[in-house]
Amino acid sequence: MNEREISLLVNGVERTVNVPPMSRLLDVLREELGLTGTKEGCGEGECGSCSVLMNGELVNSCLVPIAQAAGASVVTIEGIGAHGKLHCVQRAFLECGGAQCGICTPGMIVAAAHLLKRFPHPTREQIEEGLNGNLCRCTGYMRIFAAVEKAANTVEDDVAAGVSG
Amino acid sequence: MQSERVVGKPVHRKEGLAKVLGAARYIDDLSMPGMIYGATVRSAIPRGRILGIEFGPGIPWDEFTVVTAKDIPGKNYIALINNDWPCLADGFVNHPQEPILLLAHPDRHLLPLAVAAVRVQYEELPSVHSIEESETVRTIVWGEDNVLKSYLLEKGDVDAAFAQQDIIIVEGEYTTGAQEHLYIENNGAIAVYNERDGVTYWGSLQCPFYAHKSLMAVTGLPEDKVRVIQVETGGAFGGKEDYPSMIGAHAALLAMKSRRPVKIMYDRMEDMAATTKRHPSRARHRTAVTKDGKLLAADVEMCLDGGAYSTLSSTVLSRATIHSGGAYYWPNIRVRSKAFATNTPPHGAFRGFGAPQALFATERHMDRVAKAVGLTPEEFRSRNLLRTGETTSTSQVVRQEIDLKGWMARALDHAGYYEKKARFDRENAGSLRKKGIGFAVFLHGSGFTGSGERYLNSLVGVDATSEGRIRALVSSTEFGQGTNTILCQIAAEALGVDYDIVEMAPPDTSIVPNSGPTVASRTAMVVGRLVHSAALGLKQTLIASGLLGERYTTDELQEAARAYIAKHGGLCSMSRYQAPPDVYWDDQKYRGEAYAAFAWAVYVAEVSVDLATYSVTVDDFVALQEVGRVLNPVLATGQIEGGVAQGIGYALYEKVSWDRGLMKNNQMTNYIIATSQDLPPIRVYFEEVPFEYGAYGAKGIGELPMDGPAPAILNAIAHATGEDFNAIPLMPEDIAERLAVESPAAQEMAAV
Secondary structure, eight states: OOOEEEEEEETTEEEEEEEOTTSBHHHIIIIISOOTTSOOSSSSSSSOTTEEEETTEEEETTSOBGGGGTTOEEEOGGGTSSTTSOOHHHHHHHHHTOOSSOSSHHHHHHHHHHHHHHOSSOOHHHHHHHTTTSOOSSSTTHHHHHHHHHHHHHHHHHHHTTOOO | OOSOOOTTSOOOOTTHHHHHHTOOOBGGGOOOTTOEEEEEEEOSSSSEEEEEEEEOTTSOGGGSEEEOGGGOSSOSSOOSSSOOSOSSOOSEEOSTTOEEEEEEESOGGGHHHHHHHEEEEEEEOOOOOSHHHHHTTSSOOSTTTSEEEEEEEEESOHHHHHTOSSEEEEEEEEEEOOOOOOOSSOOEEEEEEETTTEEEEEESOSOHHHHHHHHHHHHOOOGGGEEEEEOBOSOOTTTTTSHHHHHHHHHHHHHHHHOSOEEEEOOHHHHHHHSOOOOOEEEEEEEEEETTSOEEEEEEEEEEEEESSOTTHHHHHHHHHHHTTTTBOOSEEEEEEEEEEOSSSOOOOOTTTTHHHHHHHHHHHHHHHHHHTTOOHHHHHHTTBOOTTOBOTTOOBOOSOOOHHHHHHHHHHHHTHHHHHHHHHHHSTTOSEEEEEEEEEEEEEESSSTTHHHHHOOEEEEEEOTTSOEEEEOSOOOSSSOHHHHHHHHHHHHHTOOGGGEEEOOOBTTTSOOOOOSOTTOIIIIIHHHHHHHHHHHHHHHHHTTSSOSSOOHHHHHHHHHHHHHHHSOEEEEEEOOOOTTOOEETTTTEEOSOSEEEEEEEEEEEEEETTTOOEEEEEEEEEEEOBSOSOHHHHHHHHHHHHHHHHHHHHTOOOOEETTEESOOSTTTSOOOOTTSOOOEEEEEEOOOOTTSGGGBOOOSSHHHHSHHHHHHHHHHHHHSOOOOEESOOHHHHHHHHTTTOHHHHHHHHO
16 A cells, blocks of 8 residues: 555644545545544535535545645534534524534535635525535525524624634 | 423424534444445346356455355345345346345455456346336236235225216326435444344434344344444435345344454445335326316326335335325225336335325326316315315315315415416516416325324333433434434423433334334324323322422422432333224225324425526425424424425436436436525425324424425426426426427417
8 A cells, every 4th residue: 555644734733644645535534533523425526515624615525635635724523613612603503403414514514614704794695605515405405594694693793702703 | 390391492403412513423433343344246137047156356255254145044035014125136136236245344445346346147037117017017027917016995986976977077197206315324334243142233224123123034133132223314214214124134144244343334326226216106197077176086096116126115105095185075086006016126215105296196187177177276276175074085084173275375375376376477478487386285194004003003111310311212213303302302391391301212222112113204293192101101100109299390300210210220101102092994995094193285386497498496485384283393394494305306306317227327416406506495384283192282294395396396387388297307308398399388489
């Protein structure tokens, strides 16, 4: 096996793995680093269940060879909330019924957090467009839209209260 | 009692925190020390004899565990109704993707290469791939006549009604396609075996005791040596009712032979190609109606494509048969139904379970009957919808206070139906974007059909732990619908304690009693009711023991429970199913109380048909339903919205492309479900008529929303285009073919 030593920043912590360079970022996160919150739904970049942030961009981790993530900063669902607190999107998903079976939820929350970074007060069209790479089979998306809209308002509250999201 | 009432409140999902944190552990998130990986060699042909199996070069076969039908210590079937579904093909295959041989190895990356290196030689035999081919019986692929099951439902004198003078007869044929569940989590299993404990199976599944029964049969092990544990399940929709018994049995066989823990995890392509889908259907309606629009008689022929083995087809067909009359009063009705065998992977349970097929046909047909008698769809329906005191197709008296006419009026009002209908009629002329509005009125029976709930004889427990926490003991599982939450709400309400101190016992067959399968919209109504009575029993035990007064706080109940357990060693109350009184069902004549209760609904769809691309968009959707008491408004609304989304997909997006029984588009890239940009606002309204025998008045809810969208949308498309489309999924190419040829719309477009 032509393994290679690759270092990357995962949820703010420097991690080094010895893996074949074409290993999927998804497998490295789940199997090497034990971060099983990131899910595999299709393995071909269609469903978005494996969504993570790489250098601030939303990516499907099933399509990213680990070599491409060398030196990158990766944020997974496990790192989306700061300091052991729920991220405002996580809290809104809980309150609005955004999660049903929960398998798309980690990817969906990462995508929603990314969306709110780009558009702190998104319109319904921006939400629909921003989440179109994340498939959900349970909810029909309506509770998810409600959760994102609620989280958008919470961002403001959190900022006003001096709390980091 | 100090606690607030919890039923009817939007309390948070019990396992919600773990889910939003990404901490919920699904089957692929679990691992065992020494675990190896399993894979399946499957049939490459639709039907034929297996002549030989060769293990090709380049693979270290001595490192592999190999299991064939000959290695099965018990019976070679998955235990369902007829036990005709082999666990592994033994010398003969009846559909593409049928499991033939199992492989296991510590390196999971080696498995796809090994599967490809196994060469199976076949003698291919003729196969059949549609209801039409199967019913000709030119090639017999199952039993004596390819008929997996048939029913005859009859009420009144249908032939005499059709022989009357001065009636109008309307006929129509309606077809529906297969539908893939597309739960986002693929099927997966882990099994462990040792001689002392037997087999333990951890799975992504709906029905732990179904899997338990199959694993007992396949392994030949006694009841106490088979243990099934449901882990967090990432969607199911019926797709994890029967197939997990297969994959669990496979993992168990590999674990028994290798003496190592074995994980089998399907990838998306294998899951879509090999596992069950919704039954395709063909319904033929012949309706007699008076000139003033009163329904006289229905003569319905309902056929399902069941696939290669009988599996659950008889029960799916049963529900399709009973729902074929829709929500109407028929003085005379006959439904002849058949499920045919084809050489396709067996079709199985999918949310709605035969009702979406039946109701698509009925509700599309009713719009056509209305037109034939010169009435609007709403006026025609208002003359024929069931009323309290009238009888359904199975002669069941509707005892519940229903107001279908009023509910229809309310749904149409929410949708702005009359204004839109008039406006679209006015504005469509000359427009390249035709707008339409249509609706469906329908019902869905809650719980098992007929005598089913009596046979299930479900048992439920509520106990207390030594820490004073309350637990619901059921085999009813959570896979997104809210089982955990509503059952804990019910127990908390019955005990008068805080929701936070109630939890679910692990869904493990060695811990929980058999409360039946998690199917048929039965969890809230039937199992919930048993949780309610078990909780009341626990409370009575504490009060009778003198440890608890008649009025108490949550803390006092917990203290009393701890004291009781210290004294007696445990505190558990059980409750067994009792049928509501005055219920009779005749399995032979298909007559009587088909369901303890029905849920009712009126769905209204507004659509646009683009005459340049022939694509349809649903622009607005109103879903009004009566499901008894709503136990949790956020969860219930989410259930309806999700069901409507699946129903929209069923009507317009989700097409399974078959090639001689093999699904060709077995990827998310080419099997299309709705994304966040493809859905209209789904506006949900509940009417609540509490059902006396349901938990706090609840009836079934999960399947209902799957039934209405397709007919409502196709009725709206008929309004928009003036064309009757009677087959789903309705794809742009189907619309193009019809409209581009000689319809008025095409001629009009040519003139624009």
